Amino acid sequence: MISPMSADVDKVFKALAAPERRLLLDRLRAQNGQSLGELCAHLDMSRQAVTKHLAVLEQATLVVPIWRGREKLHYLNPVPIHEIGERWIAKYERGRLRVLSELKKKLEGEENG
Amino acid sequence: MADSQFVYVTFIRTTPEKLWNALREPEFTRQYWVETTQESTWEAGATWLLLKPDGSVADSGEVVEIEPYKRLVLKWQNHMFPEMTAEGHSLLTYELEEKDDTVKLTVMHSMDKKESKLINAVSNGWPHILSSLKSLLETGESLEESRHWPKGL
Numbered sequence: 001m002i003s004p005m006s007a008d009v010d011k012v013f014k015a016l017a018a019p020e021r022r023l024l025l026d027r028l029r030a031q032n033g034q035s036l037g038e039l040c041a042h043l044d045m046s047r048q049a050v051t052k053h054l055a056v057l058e059q060a061t062l063v064v065p066i067w068r069g070r071e072k073l074h075y076l077n078p079v080p081i082h083e084i085g086e087r088w089i090a091k092y093e094r095g096r097l098r099v100l101s102e103l104k105k106k107l108e109g110e111e112n113g
Numbered sequence: 114m115a116d117s118q119f120v121y122v123t124f125i126r127t128t129p130e131k132l133w134n135a136l137r138e139p140e141f142t143r144q145y146w147v148e149t150t151q152e153s154t155w156e157a158g159a160t161w162l163l164l165k166p167d168g169s170v171a172d173s174g175e176v177v178e179i180e181p182y183k184r185l186v187l188k189w190q191n192h193m194f195p196e197m198t199a200e201g202h203s204l205l206t207y208e209l210e211e212k213d214d215t216v217k218l219t220v221m222h223s224m225d226k227k228e229s230k231l232i233n234a235v236s237n238g239w240p241h242i243l244s245s246l247k248s249l250l251e252t253g254e255s256l257e258e259s260r261h262w263p264k265g266l
Contacts, residue, residue, distance in 0.1 A: 075118070077120060077122045079240050079244065
């Protein structure tokens with residue numbers, strides 16, 4: 001059965017399935033609350049492309065726009081990814097996954113973690 | 114504009130009335146917000162307290178703005194960690210917006226201080242609390258991980 005939540009989950013996975021959009025999320029993680037101009041400043045993407053990718057991220061509520069006067073600021077919303085984790089990662093697996101992820105980071109070096 | 118700010122958005126299949134009550138009333142918060150309760154008369158200017166299960170104060174502040182079922186703004190200062198207490202008041206805003214058969218809940222937590230320790234600490238906590246709140250309202254059960262006050266705190 002397709003649950004009512006499926007449509008939303010589809011949007012999240014679709015939004016995450018593009019390296020450009022994951023890059024935008026990384027940029028917001030590094031500095032939350034950036035304007036379109038700030039996001040474009042250090043990216044090798046056209047303003048139109050960034051606008052389009054942000055719209056997909058907003059549809060999936062991975063990015064939330066907050067207006068400050070006439071300026072639109074973009075914030076990372078960690079809730080949808082957290083909900084995916086809640087759904088597919090059982091509680092007892094969490095500790096083991098954290099240990100594995102720490103081990104991987106140590107072996108590969110932090111920059112790949 | 115705040116120097117440190119986090120924003121969380123979740124859609125919950127419920128009504129604005131139920132969500133409004135679940136955000137503030139002890140019988141709900143105990144279930145999804147690590148057994149904590151809140152105390153306030155819920156009027157603008159009133160004192161607001163977030164209490165640990167033993168009754169001591171974890172955070173305190175003031176109701177800044179209150180518009181039932183729509184918007185609640187709180188001043189929020191931590192009292193559990195001296196380095197966070199020293200940062201003074203943060204600002205917490207809840208916005209509720211009915212959309213079809215769901216309510217869009219936006220939670221904004223901000224502080225006028227760059228790299229705020231408080232905002233950094235709560236940024237990890239909110240997704241757990243909010244997904245547990247969603248689960249409680251949609252299924253009648255909160256998530257196990259947020260049902261109990263963390264040991265040793």
